[in-house]
Amino acid sequence: SGNPAFIGPRRDYSxxxxxxRDFRSTRRFRIAPYRPPxxxxxxxxxxxxxxxxxxxxxxxxxxDFADYGLPPPPYGxxxxxxxxxxxxxxxxxxxxxxxxxxxxx
Numbered sequence: 570s571g572n573p574a575f576i577g578p579r580r581d582y583s584x585x586x587x588x589x590r591d592f593r594s595t596r597r598f599r600i601a602p603y604r605p606p607x608x609x610x611x612x613x614x615x616x617x618x619x620x621x622x623x624x625x626x627x628x629x630x631x632x633d634f635a636d637y638g639l640p641p642p643p644y645g646x647x648x649x650x651x652x653x654x655x656x657x658x659x660x661x662x663x664x665x666x667x668x669x670x671x672x673x674x
Contacts, residue, residue, distance in 0.1 A: 591669075592669060593671055594671050603652050619665065620651070620663040625656075631649060654670050
């Protein structure tokens with residue numbers, strides 16, 4: 570029968586209503602300085618946009634998301650750090666599902 574999160578070639582996260590939003594983090598965390606990738610440009614990302622692939626290489630993944638108060642990502646998604654924000658993205662297309670603003674400083 571297959572995974573209901575897959576509809577055609579694109580993943581469908583519409584069932585994850587709690588994720589489709591942008592919000593300001595209630596807590597902030599001091600971690601290592603952000604080292605932007607070559608070609609980085611400042612932009613206030615929001616859900617529904619597509620994050621360029623150079624912004625979400627594995628060295629930007631937040632595998633310790635729970636340490637920062639972020640919910641577990643649904644299958645096929647991953648939390649990444651972009652500057653001071655945490656973005657939940659589709660790990661194959663870069664589509665932004667959620668943005669948590671000002672998580673890091």
